[in-house]
Amino acid sequence: DVKVTQSSRYLVKRTGEKVFLECVQDMDHENMFWYRQDPGLGLRLIYFSYDVKMKEKGDIPEGYSVSREKKERFSLILESASTNQTSMYLCASSKPETGFWGYTFGSGTRLTVV
């Protein structure tokens, strides 16, 4: 019954490393999203994509990039990890019209940058 899968639950990386967070969905959804969640700040949208090879900046794209080469996979890339990118990262997917289904979230990746 797994629908949105994030490749790692916990990740520890060093400052300056290039980090890849992977998200795969098996629901044939067009839309995919990356959020970060920090205490007191709620969910903040980093990037999203409405189609293969499409990407749009969210509210906090600085320091991040994304890749969507296949419909089912949406990758978040931290070009040079910094300690202020320590956070919980959530991937979500949806149909073009959120409608009855809303978003489906992955289980999250807790990233620590040391």
Added chain:
Amino acid sequence: ELKVEQNPLFLSMQEGKNYTIYCNYSTTSDRLYWYRQDPGKSLESLFVLLSNGAVKQEGRLMASLDTKARLSTLHITAAVHDLSATYFCAVDGGETSGSRLTFGEGTQLTVNP
């Protein structure tokens, strides 16, 4: 820009009591979603409200939507410890936002014995 505000942000209540969480939003929408998040876990869909006057109930939780007032409520009846979690509302901004959801800050609910 669509803004979504929840209150309270923190709620500590005793088992057996009733309480309501409020979700206000700033622009017209008739699609609102409630999610639950347990500590360290991801968001799980609770309710989908798609029209004015919509009411959904699941166990001790009941959600409603008033699109004219731009308000949704999540009512908790006779709370139990298992309901302790963070609850988020999210509003679909419609075509102008590309059908993106805007989330409230979340309400952290603690139910004490």
